[in-house]
Amino acid sequence: MVPEQNRIALLIDCDNVSHNSIEGVLEELAKYGMVNVRHAHGDWNSTSLSGWIGRLHPNAIRPMQQFAYTKGKNATDSAMIIDAMDLLYSKNVEAFALMTSDSDFTPLVMRILESGFPVYGFGEKKTPQPFVDACSVFIYTENLIEDEDSVGKTPVSQKKNRKALRGDTSLVRLLRVAVEQTAEDDGWAHMSRVGHYISNNSSFSAVNYGYKKLGDLIRATELFDIDMRNDGAAMYIRDSRSS
Template sequence: MKTGTRVALLIDCDNVSSGAVESVLEELAKFGAVNVRHAHGDWSRREMSGWTERLHPNAIKPIQQFAYTTGKNATDASMIIDAMDLLYSSEVDAFALMTSDSDFTPLVMRILESGMPVYGFGERKTPLPFVNACSQFIYTESLQQQGEEKDEGAEPLKKRSRNELRGDTALVRLLRTAVEKTSDDDGWASLSRVGDYISNNSSFSPINYGYKKLSDLIKASELFEFRQDSKLVFIKDTRAR
C-alpha cells in the first residue's frame, strides 16, 4: 500500500468487544495512518461503559445513535451512512470495519467496487460471508492474544501445529494454489509474489493461525521447500520434487 495511506476505522460497538481496539489500531498502523476513528452506538446504554473508557485514550470519536424502534438496528444504518459519506469525500484511501455483523457485507462489496481495500476485524462468531468479503479479516481474539504476548509473564502466542495447518484443507489449497499460480517453470515462486496473490484473492491473515508472518506459517506447515537467492526468498511445493 502506498505511503501516506489514510484509513477510516468505523466501529460497530453493538457487535464487538472494546478489549481489542488498541490491538486493531496497532495492526492498522501497518497499512497507513488511521485519520478517521468513529465509534457508532447508543451511548446512553449502560453496556457501552467499556467502550466509553477507551474513546479518549485512543482519539476515537463517538457517534450517537439512539435505538428508535425495538428490534431495529439503527447503529447499522448510521455506520453505513457514515461510510458512504467518507467514500465520496476523497478524504480516505482505505476502510477498516470493526464488527461481527454480516449485515455489513454489502457495504464491504460496495467499497471494494470503488477500488479501496476493506480490513475487517471481528470476533470468531463473525459469519463467513462478511469474513470472506473483506480484503483481509483478522479475528479480534487472535489480536488480543498477540498483544498479551508482549506482557511480561504472559503465555506465548498459540500457534497452529504442523498437523493442524495441514489438516485445514482450505488453507492448504490456498497456499498451494498461490505457489502454483506465481511459480516459474521450475516450480519455484517468490515468497513476496505468493503473499501478493493471497492478499489479492482472499481475506487470509496469518495472525488468525497464531503467526505474525506468512513465511513463518508456511515454514511451520512443512509443505514447501525454501531457497534464499540474495535478498529474495523462494518456495516450492514439496510435491513437485
C-alpha cells in the same frame, strides 16, 4: 523521504464487537497505512458500551452517538453505513476498516470494493462467513487480544502447529495454488508474489492461525522448500512435492 501511506477510515460497530482488541486492531492496521479516521458508533447512553468509553480517548477514537429510537431495531448499522458512504465520496481516505461481527455490513463491503478501495474486516469468531469472505482481509479479534505479559507477541497457545495447519485442507489448497500460480519456470516463487496472490483472491490473514507473518506460517506447515536469497533478504518457496 518517507513513502506516502494510505489513509484508512476505521468504523467500529460497538454494539457487536468487544473493546478488548482495539489496540491490536490499530497495530494491525498500521501495517497497511495511517488510520486518520476513527469513528465508534453506538448508543453511548447504553451501559453495554461502558467498556468502550475508557478506550476512546487513549486511542483517539471519536464517539458517534446514535440513539435507539425503536426498541429491537439497530439504528447503529444505518448510521455507520451512512458514515461510510460519506467518507467514500469525500475522497479523503484510500481504504476502510470495519470492526463488527454483523453480516448486515456485507453489502457495504461489496459497494466499497466496487469503488476500488480495500476493506479490512475485524470481528469475533461468531462473525457470519459471508462478511468474512467479502473483506479484502479479515482477522478474528480474539487473535489480537494480548496478555499483559506478552505485549507485542501472539500467545503461543493460539498458534496452530504443523499437524493442525496440514489438516486445514482449505489452507493447504490456498497456499499450494498461490505458489503454483506465481512460480517461475524453475518452480520457485517469490514470497511477495505469493502474498499478493493470496490477498487478491481471499480474505486470508496469517494472524488467524497465530502467526504474525505469512512466511512464518508457511515455514510451520513444512509443505514447502525454502530458499533465502540476496543475503537472506528475499524468500523463495517451492512445493516440496516437486523436489
